[in-house]
Amino acid sequence: MKEIFTVFRKKSAWGHMVLSAVVFFAIALPFRSLFTLLPGVTEIRPANMVPVVFGIQFGPAAAWGISIGNLISDILSGSSAFVCLTGFVVNFFYTYIPYKLWYTLRLGKEPIYPVRLNTVLEIVKYILVVLIDSLVTTVSLSLIFEAAGFQSFFSSFPLLFFNNFDFAIILGIPVLSFWNKMHLHSEIPEYRENAQFRHGVCWLDLPLAVIAVIGAGYFIYSLLLGGNAVNPSLAMGFLCVAIAGLAVYAFRPAGRVEPLPPRREEVKFSIKAKVTIGVLLLTLVFLVLLTIVSYNALNVGGELNRLEVWNYIYLVLGITINLLYGIAILFLWYVERNITTPVERLSELTELYAKQEHEHEEDVALRLQQLADTIPQGDEIGALAVSFQNMMSELDDYMVNLAAVTADKERIATELNVATQIQASMLPCIFPAFPERREFDVYAAMTPAKEVGGDFYDFFLVDDDHLALVIADVSGKGVPAALFMVIAKTLLKNAAQTGMSPKEVLEKVNNQLCENNDAEMFVTVWLGIYVISTGKLTAANAGHEYPAVERKGGKFELLKDKHGFVLAGMENARYREYELELAPGDTLFVYTDGVVEATDAANELYGTDRMLDALNQKEDPDPDELLKTVKRDIDSFVGKAPQFDDITMLALKIKEVRTENMKKISVSPQLESIDQVTAFFEACLEEQEAPVKVVSQIGIAVDEIFSNIARYSGATSVSVGCRAEKNHAVLRFEDNGRPYDPTQKADPDVTLSADERDIGGLGIFMVKKTMDELTYEYVDGRNILTIQKSW
Amino acid sequence: MNINKKAEGSTLYISLEGRLDTTTAPQLEAEINQSIGGVTLLEMDFEKLEYLSSAGLRVLLSAQKTMNKQGKMVIRHVNETIMEVFEVTGFIDILTIE
Numbered sequence: 001m002k003e004i005f006t007v008f009r010k011k012s013a014w015g016h017m018v019l020s021a022v023v024f025f026a027i028a029l030p031f032r033s034l035f036t037l038l039p040g041v042t043e044i045r046p047a048n049m050v051p052v053v054f055g056i057q058f059g060p061a062a063a064w065g066i067s068i069g070n071l072i073s074d075i076l077s078g079s080s081a082f083v084c085l086t087g088f089v090v091n092f093f094y095t096y097i098p099y100k101l102w103y104t105l106r107l108g109k110e111p112i113y114p115v116r117l118n119t120v121l122e123i124v125k126y127i128l129v130v131l132i133d134s135l136v137t138t139v140s141l142s143l144i145f146e147a148a149g150f151q152s153f154f155s156s157f158p159l160l161f162f163n164n165f166d167f168a169i170i171l172g173i174p175v176l177s178f179w180n181k182m183h184l185h186s187e188i189p190e191y192r193e194n195a196q197f198r199h200g201v202c203w204l205d206l207p208l209a210v211i212a213v214i215g216a217g218y219f220i221y222s223l224l225l226g227g228n229a230v231n232p233s234l235a236m237g238f239l240c241v242a243i244a245g246l247a248v249y250a251f252r253p254a255g256r257v258e259p260l261p262p263r264r265e266e267v268k269f270s271i272k273a274k275v276t277i278g279v280l281l282l283t284l285v286f287l288v289l290l291t292i293v294s295y296n297a298l299n300v301g302g303e304l305n306r307l308e309v310w311n312y313i314y315l316v317l318g319i320t321i322n323l324l325y326g327i328a329i330l331f332l333w334y335v336e337r338n339i340t341t342p343v344e345r346l347s348e349l350t351e352l353y354a355k356q357e358h359e360h361e362e363d364v365a366l367r368l369q370q371l372a373d374t375i376p377q378g379d380e381i382g383a384l385a386v387s388f389q390n391m392m393s394e395l396d397d398y399m400v401n402l403a404a405v406t407a408d409k410e411r412i413a414t415e416l417n418v419a420t421q422i423q424a425s426m427l428p429c430i431f432p433a434f435p436e437r438r439e440f441d442v443y444a445a446m447t448p449a450k451e452v453g454g455d456f457y458d459f460f461l462v463d464d465d466h467l468a469l470v471i472a473d474v475s476g477k478g479v480p481a482a483l484f485m486v487i488a489k490t491l492l493k494n495a496a497q498t499g500m501s502p503k504e505v506l507e508k509v510n511n512q513l514c515e516n517n518d519a520e521m522f523v524t525v526w527l528g529i530y531v532i533s534t535g536k537l538t539a540a541n542a543g544h545e546y547p548a549v550e551r552k553g554g555k556f557e558l559l560k561d562k563h564g565f566v567l568a569g570m571e572n573a574r575y576r577e578y579e580l581e582l583a584p585g586d587t588l589f590v591y592t593d594g595v596v597e598a599t600d601a602a603n604e605l606y607g608t609d610r611m612l613d614a615l616n617q618k619e620d621p622d623p624d625e626l627l628k629t630v631k632r633d634i635d636s637f638v639g640k641a642p643q644f645d646d647i648t649m650l651a652l653k654i655k656e657v658r659t660e661n662m663k664k665i666s667v668s669p670q671l672e673s674i675d676q677v678t679a680f681f682e683a684c685l686e687e688q689e690a691p692v693k694v695v696s697q698i699g700i701a702v703d704e705i706f707s708n709i710a711r712y713s714g715a716t717s718v719s720v721g722c723r724a725e726k727n728h729a730v731l732r733f734e735d736n737g738r739p740y741d742p743t744q745k746a747d748p749d750v751t752l753s754a755d756e757r758d759i760g761g762l763g764i765f766m767v768k769k770t771m772d773e774l775t776y777e778y779v780d781g782r783n784i785l786t787i788q789k790s791w
Numbered sequence: 792m793n794i795n796k797k798a799e800g801s802t803l804y805i806s807l808e809g810r811l812d813t814t815t816a817p818q819l820e821a822e823i824n825q826s827i828g829g830v831t832l833l834e835m836d837f838e839k840l841e842y843l844s845s846a847g848l849r850v851l852l853s854a855q856k857t858m859n860k861q862g863k864m865v866i867r868h869v870n871e872t873i874m875e876v877f878e879v880t881g882f883i884d885i886l887t888i889e
Contacts, residue, residue, distance in 0.1 A: 671813060671814055672814075674812070674813060674814055675814070693871060693872050696841055696842040696872040697842070697872060697875075699810065699812070699841070699842055699844075700812070700842050700843070700844045700872075700876065703810075703812040703813050703844040703846070704813075704844055704845055706813075707812075707813035707844075707846070750879070750880050750881025750882075751881055751884070752881070753884075753885065754852060754855045754856055754859060754885040755856060755859065757852055757885065762845040762848055762849075762880050763844060763845035763846075765879075765880065766844070766845060766876060766879055766880060769879040770875070770876075770879065
């Protein structure tokens with residue numbers, strides 16, 4: 001009730017009111033002059049759908065608009081005050097009742113939703129609303145006409161009823177559906193909690209029933225009396241009852257309106273709505289044709305008056321419409337039951353399935369099954385549901401599978417990554433590799449083609465005077481090659497470190513590799529052992545590429561050495577070794593076939609000629625510079641073609657400054673070697689005629705230091721060096737034992753008495769005191785202690 | 792290194808020749824331990840000793856500790872190098888050098 005007035009608190013209500021009035025007029029006016037049925041009373045009124053449709057959509061504001069519009073129209077056409085007033089009230093309720101009915105009526109268990117005509121139930125509800133509204137309004141209007149003396153209730157009722165009902169049905173459904181599609185906002189009544197009116201019909205709906213009963217009773221009464229008798233005072237009485245009833249009905253509270261479920265909210269224009277519109281359009285065309293045909297047919301004789309003709313036509317139309325609607329609704333219900341609802345469920349099913357990761361799995365499985373069970377089987381949609389379910393289960397299996405496969409793949413990738421790192425860390429990769437060795441410079445690099453490669457290089461000092469160089473290429477690529485490479489590299493290093501010659505190393509390693517070589521892998525190796533003191537390189541080649549040698553000031557040339565068979569190819573293979581003198585300034589370059597067999601996009605090989613050109617590009621380069629030049633040249637030659645093989649290179653350059661003129665000997669790290677070491681230093685010092693006292697002091701120092709190394713360092717190799725000049729000597733001790741820096745040792749307290757004295761630490765203390773300088777370094781796994789003494 | 796040992800009553804004379812270092816010190820230690828019982832004066836002659844290292848100092852310290860309990864130890868004819876060692880290590884204050 002309150003909303004009739006409070007609605008104007010919203011600004012939009014004024015707009016709705018004016019809009020309703022204007023539209024009402026705009027449609028009514030042309031028809032009023034063109035299709036007048038009862039002059040001054042009524043005509044063919046498609047405008048009659050306006051109150052119902054606008055009422056449902058906009059509520060009280062539309063009611064005001066329509067009733068005021070009608071009032072103005074009545075005043076303009078000079079109607080009596082009675083007609084104006086009662087017409088105002090009846091038209092108000094004509095618009096207001098549909099709104100109220102929509103938000104109070106509940107069909108079945110369906111909750112009350114804002115106006116939409118997307119389901120059969122909603123269409124049925126709409127028809128019901130229109131029927132009740134038309135009935136109540138028509139009864140009231142017919143009573144007004146009879147009370148005012150225009151026309152008998154009996155003769156105006158059917159005409160008016162069908163005038164209201166037919167147009168509201170025919171035009172209302174498409175208009176509301178269209179608005180719905182446009183997401184037009186519907187006016188929704190305020191709901192107040194009131195247990196009495198919560199559900200269905202309540203006693204405040206009674207007035208509508210009373211009015212309907214009055215109408216029906218008065219119609220039958222008039223029929224029995226012969227039809228056209230007019231009884232204004234009786235009609236007036238009934239009219240008063242009807243208006244009072246309408247006034248009471250205004251107090252009917254609205255029901256609770258539920259928001260649309262999200263799924264329905266998304267559907268803008270449902271299949272049902274489309275089918276409905278289609279059926280309605282067909283109906284409309286059919287009705288227009290029917291109207292024209294029946295008007296002409298009925299009017300032929302001219303014995304019926306206009307009113308009777310239209311009454312008749314309207315009756316026929318009303319019945320036809322209801323029949324058609326009945327059929328249409330049955331059809332829609334069928335569509336809804338068999339197509340749209342299952343499709344909706346299917347879409348729910350899909351969504352639920354897609355979202356299931358966020359919920360508890362068991363719950364979802366159960367709900368999915370329940371949903372699937374509600375979709376009827378036996379038709380195409382049922383088949384779709386079944387295949388969808390199959391797809392879901394297959395997808396589940398696939399996902400499980402995929403997860404496992406992906407995890408596996410990731411694990412392998414990680415492992416390969418680690419393998420690459422392990423492989424990289426197996427090759428010496430810290431450069432300069434021997435910073436303390438000024439006699440030579442060695443540099444190497446490998447660029448694997450895959451994650452792990454089969455190429456490798458190696459270099460290491462066998463002892464202080466022997467440098468071993470290895471470059472090798474394992475057949476094949478990837479993990480098998482890498483594994484074989486590890487074995488080959490380890491065996492080669494182990495064998496070379498025992499001090500064997502290259503030939504012996506290759507022969508031994510060949511036999512070791514041949515054992516259990518089921519994979520039939522093999523490896524080409526070039527192995528050289530360079531004697532630093534003499535500059536002599538002894539090398540052997542097991543099926544590897546020719547080394548390239550540059551003599552001081554000359555050019556790189558291939559050294560066509562004698563090849564033996566590849567390692568691991570044949571048991572007991574023999575290898576030949578050869579000697580090569582490397583003088584200061586000479587450079588040796590070894591490489592794998594990845595260098596010479598690098599191919600460009602046109603499949604042309606890089607080749608040894610290009611390699612030699614690249615090697616000779618710069619005069620007297622350092623090894624690292626040399627390798628980088630060659631790599632750059634290969635890269636520019638290859639361009640964008642993929643790299644097929646590992647590219648590995650190693651270069652050794654003999655330096656001009658060979659030594660610090662230091663004499664060196666290697667001794668075994670035992671106390672028994674002290675005499676040998678002392679004799680070595682004495683000989684060195686005597687050459688420069690060092691004073692006896694200095695020799696003695698150095699003797700003490702050697703004793704202290706060497707005994708320390710022999711006792712505590714755990715070294716397996718010790719070398720000592722001496723360089724004596726006119727009045728200066730440099731002594732060096734190198735061992736591969738535990739890192740120990742004697743210069744850091746705290747000095748002992750030398751002021752204590754004999755009984756308090758502990759002998760520890762005195763030795764180094766004495767060395768520090770008697771020698772001029774004592775320096776310690778730890779380089780490449782070796783303790784290097786250098787002593788300087790002048791005299 | 793040569794070790795010459797001579798006992799006269801409770802006096803023990805030891806003269807060393809060569810180098811008293813890591814390899815030879817254990818010999819001297821053995822000789823002294825063998826003969827030091829009942830000795831009240833230990834006289835050591837370093838005239839022909841070239842030098843000694845910390846291993847030798849250890850033996851001397853041990854002998855000095857023993858002789859502190861039962862008598863006296865004297866070292867004679869110490870050369871410059873060895874004297875420097877004694878000075879550097881503070882042994883000059885511990886030993887009796889004549």
